[in-house]
Amino acid sequence: MTTLVGLDLAGRRVVVVGAGHVGMRRTRRFLEDGARVLLVDPSPTDEARRVASHGDVELRARPVRPEDLDGAWLVVAATDDRDLNARVAGWAEAGRTWCVNASDGLSGSAKVAASSTHGDLRVGVVSNGPADSRRVAAVRDALGWYVEAGQVDLRRHRRRTGRVVLVGSGPGAAGLVTTAGREALATADVVVTDRLGATWLLEQLPEDVEVVDVGKSPTNHPVPQHEINRLLVEHASAGRTVVRFKGGDPYLFGRGGEEVHACRAAGIPVEVVPGVTSAFSVPALAGIPVTQRGVATSVLVASGHAGAEPATTAALLAGATVVLLMAVSSLPEICAAALADGVDPELPVAVIERGSTVDERVSRATIGTAARVMAAAGVRAPAIVVLGLVAAEGFLDDEVCATPVREAADV
Ligand code: SAH
Numbered sequence: 141m142t143t144l145v146g147l148d149l150a151g152r153r154v155v156v157v158g159a160g161h162v163g164m165r166r167t168r169r170f171l172e173d174g175a176r177v178l179l180v181d182p183s184p185t186d187e188a189r190r191v192a193s194h195g196d197v198e199l200r201a202r203p204v205r206p207e208d209l210d211g212a213w214l215v216v217a218a219t220d221d222r223d224l225n226a227r228v229a230g231w232a233e234a235g236r237t238w239c240v241n242a243s244d245g246l247s248g249s250a251k252v253a254a255s256s257t258h259g260d261l262r263v264g265v266v267s268n269g270p271a272d273s274r275r276v277a278a279v280r281d282a283l284g285w286y287v288e289a290g291q292v293d294l295r296r297h298r299r300r301t302g303r304v305v306l307v308g309s310g311p312g313a314a315g316l317v318t319t320a321g322r323e324a325l326a327t328a329d330v331v332v333t334d335r336l337g338a339t340w341l342l343e344q345l346p347e348d349v350e351v352v353d354v355g356k357s358p359t360n361h362p363v364p365q366h367e368i369n370r371l372l373v374e375h376a377s378a379g380r381t382v383v384r385f386k387g388g389d390p391y392l393f394g395r396g397g398e399e400v401h402a403c404r405a406a407g408i409p410v411e412v413v414p415g416v417t418s419a420f421s422v423p424a425l426a427g428i429p430v431t432q433r434g435v436a437t438s439v440l441v442a443s444g445h446a447g448a449e450p451a452t453t454a455a456l457l458a459g460a461t462v463v464l465l466m467a468v469s470s471l472p473e474i475c476a477a478a479l480a481d482g483v484d485p486e487l488p489v490a491v492i493e494r495g496s497t498v499d500e501r502v503s504r505a506t507i508g509t510a511a512r513v514m515a516a517a518g519v520r521a522p523a524i525v526v527l528g529l530v531a532a533e534g535f536l537d538d539e540v541c542a543t544p545v546r547e548a549a550d551v
Contacts, residue, residue, distance in 0.1 A: 141268055142251060142266050142267075142268055144253065144264060144266060146262065146264075147213075147214070149170060149173045149174060149175035149213065149214065150173065150174030150175070151174060151175075151176060152175055152176065152213040152214075153175070153176050153177075153178060153211050153212050153213060154170045154175040154176070154177050154178070154212065154213065154214045154215070154216070155177075155178045155180065155208055155209055155212040155214075155215045155216070156170070156177055156178070156179050156180070156215075156216045156218060157180045157181070157204045157208070157215065157216065157217050157218060157219055157224075157225075157228050158180075158181055158216075158217065158218040158219030158220065158225075158242070159179050159180075159181035159184045159185060159187075159188035159199075160181075160185075160218065160219070160220060162218045162242045163179070163181070163188075163216065163218035163219075163242075164185075164187060164188060164191065166216050166218060166240075166242075166252065167179060167188075167191060167197060168191070169252070171191075171196055171197065175214075176196070176198075177196070177197045177198070178197075178198045178200065178208065178212070179191075179192060179197055179198065179199045179200070180199075180200045180202070180203075180204045180208050181199075181200075181201065181219075182201060182202050182203045183201070184199060184201050204219075204224070204228060206231045209228075209231055209232060209235055209237060212232075212237050213237065213238070214237065214238050214239070214240070214250065215228065215229075215231075215232040215237055215238070215239040215240070216239070216240045216242060216252075217229050217232075217239060217240070217241050217242060217243070217248070218240075218242040218243075219243075220243075222243045222244065225241050225242065225243045225244070226241065226243075226244070226247065228241075229241045229247060229248050229249070232249070233249060238250040240252055244271075245267065245269075245270050245271025246269075246270055246271075251266045251267070251271075252266075253265055253266045253276075253280075254266070254273065254276045254277045254279075254280040255280065256280055256281070256283075256284040258284065258287045258288065258323060259323060259327075261287070261294075263280060263283050263284055263287065264280070265277075265279045265280045265283070287323065288319045288322065288323060289322060290322030290323060290325055290326045290341070290344075291326075292326060293326060293346055294323065294326040294327040295326075295327055295328065295329055295346075295349075295381065296327070296381065300379065301379065301409065302375065302376030302377060302378060302379045302380045302381065302382065302408065302409075303376055303381055303382070303408065303409040303410065303411070304372050304373075304376050304382045304383075304384060304399070304403045304408055304409070304410045304411075305324045305327070305328075305381070305382070305383050305384070305410070305411045305412075305413060306384045306386065306390040306394075306396050306399060306400065306410070306411070306412045306413065307321045307324050307325060307383050307384065307385050307386065307390070307413045307415065308321065308337070308386055308387075308388055308389040308390045308391075308394070308396075308412075308413060308414055308415015308416070308417070309321055309337035309338040309339075309341065309385060309386065309387060309388075309415055310337060310338055310387075310388065310415050310416040310418075310421065310496070311337065311387065311388060311416065311417075311418040311421050311422050311425075311495050311496040311497075312336070312337055312338055312339075312387070312494070312495070312496045312497045313338070313496035313497065314338065314340075316338075316416045316421060316496060317338045317341065317415075318413065318414070318415065318416070320413045321413050321415060322341070324383055324411075324413050325341060325345070325383055325385070327381050327383070328345070328349055328381055328382065328383035329349065329350070329375075329380040329381050329382070330349070330350045330351075330352065330375045330380050330381070330382045330383070331345065331349060331350070331351045331352070331382075331383045331385050332352045332354055332368065332371055332372060332375075332382060332383070332384050332385065333351060333352070333353055333354065333355060333384075333385040333386075334354065334355040334356075334385065334386050334387055335353070335355030335356060335387075336355070336386070336387025336388070336418075336522055337385065337386060337387030337388060337415070339385070342385070352371060354367075354368050354371070365395055365398060368384075368399065369398065369399055369402035369403075372384060372399060372402065372403060372408070373402060373403060373406040373408055376403065376406075376408040376409075377406070377408065384396075384399060386415070387415075387418065387522075388415050388416065388417040388418040388419070388421075389414055389415040389416070389417040390412055390413075390414070390415060391412070391414075392417045392419060392441065392465075393443050393465055393466065396412065400412065418465070418495060418496075418522070418524055419441045419463045419465060419524065420463075421495070421496065422492050422495030422496060422524040423463065423490070423492065423495075423524060423526050423530075423531075425492075425495055425496055425500070426490065426492045426495065426500075426502045427535065427536050428490060428526050428530050428531055428535065429530055429535075429536070430461050430463060430526070430530060431461065431530070432529075432530055432535075435529050435530060436459060436460060436461040436528050436529060436530050437459075437460075438455075438458075438460040438461070439460060439461040439462070439463060440452065440455040440460055440461070440462045440463070441463045441465070442462060442463070442464055442465075442467075443464070443465055443466050443467070444464045444465065444466050444467020444468070444469070444470040444471065444474065444525070445466050445467075445470070447470045447473050447474065448470070448473050448474045448476070448477030448478075452464075452474060452477075452478065452527075453477060453478045453481045453483060456478055456483045456487065456507075456527060456528065457481070457482065457483060459528075459529075460528065461526065461527070461528035461529075461530050461531075462526070462527040462528060463524060463525070463526055463527075464524070464525040464526075464527070465524060465525075466521070467523075467525045468491075468514075468519055468520060468521045468523050468525075471491075471510055471511065471514060471525060472510070472511035472514075472515075475489070475507045475508075475510045475511055476511070478507055478527075479507060479508065483507055484507070485506060485507055485508030486506050486507075486508065487506060487507045487527065487528065487529070488504065488505075488506055488527075488528065488529060488530075488531040488532040488533070488535075489504070489505045489506055489507055489510040489525065489526070489527050489531055490502060490503070490504050490525070490526045490531035490533075491503045491504075491505075491510075491514055491517075491519050491523050491524070491525050491526075492523060492524045492526075493519060493520060493521075493522070493523040494522060494523075495522075495523075495524055503517045503519060504531070504532075504533045507527065
């Protein structure tokens with residue numbers, strides 16, 4: 141039977157005998173873990189010499205001797221000579237140093253677990269029987285997948301200091317939530333959530349995870365930002381892990397910066413898990429590339445909250461794509477201002493409601509017709525508005541796309 145222990149190899153000497161494929165794989169792994177590696181091989185490959193030239197590996201290019209093991213905490217016998225590996229294992233045993241015998245999983249005193257890292261957790265799998273690296277790796281991968289899918293309750297059971305994690309959950313579709321986002325959610329004692337993004341994930345949380353809804357909705361007055369900040373700090377101060385769950389990316393019109401600031405001011409550790417922003421992903425799903433060589437080489441992302449802003453008109457006149465968030469009610473005003481400043485009334489406009497969800501709807505118009513068309517269609521938030529040539533219906537169809545409007549200056 142094998143006892144699994146986690147070794148802290150940082151700063152400790154590990155001797156790898158044999159710099160072939162297996163020996164180098166182990167060497168790289170031990171280096172990542174901070175070990176001081178001594179590599180012994182009478183005819184090292186170029187790869188081994190290159191790794192050793194970085195200075196964190198000592199290379200002895202000669203046959204191994206018993207004294208090479210002096211001061212080692214762990215030895216790996218990875219030559220292609222079984223007898224030599226057994227001899228090295230014997231020296232290690234005599235010196236009470238753990239030894240991995242790469243040619244025979246049963247006769248060494250140690251095995252290296254197939255492992256994967258998930259935040260502050262490391263999952264390791266070893267075989268109790270003969271070595272079978274593929275089988276062991278398959279189990280490691282399955283466990284890793286399970287953790288990354290957010291299927292495991294990762295809340296801390298020993299009270300630690302509280303913390304806040306801002307998680308961007310993307311535009312709403314399951315496939316657009318990041319692995320890091322799911323993992324963070326699985327650590328939550330409390331979730332403070334908006335109404336946008338992958339909120340359906342919250343239904344899968346364990347019953348005793350407290351979910352606080354601070355989102356805007358037609359019937360629900362938004363909770364003031366200072367109140368949200370207070371909630372985050374209060375829960376984290378009580379030692380809880382608080383996930384602040386947001387649509388898209390936390391820093392794009394998500395007031396994430398203000399929340400981070402409030403936590404820092406209160407001395408609360410705070411992290412951010414970026415998300416897939418609706419500003420780019422929702423147009424992409426609707427067949428709109430926000431830039432296209434020779435057509436639109438820059439893009440402005442703006443909020444419709446403040447109504448018509450000079451930057452929007454200037455960007456349109458310069459041929460940039462403009463992506464507007466929170467702009468359903470101000471779109472008529474924004475289009476009117478652009479027209480007054482000389483933007484072509486034929487410039488295409490696309491509005492995508494509830495992008496990436498089963499209820500997604502795309503409406504098309506031009507700057508000249510947008511106000512009328514969108515009102516007739518009854519467009520409602522949440523919606524992304526794209527203004528610019530890339531928003532033309534069928535833009536990615538061959539004929540339209542093949543004729544750049546302006547010559548590309550470079551690649
Ligand atoms: N931080 C978010 C944006 C928050 S502001 C992000 O990066 O995506 C809220 C606005 O985002 C909404 O008014 C709408 O304009 C846009 N939005 C978010 N999710 C959307 C979706 N699935 N479809 C269309 N628009 C969306």
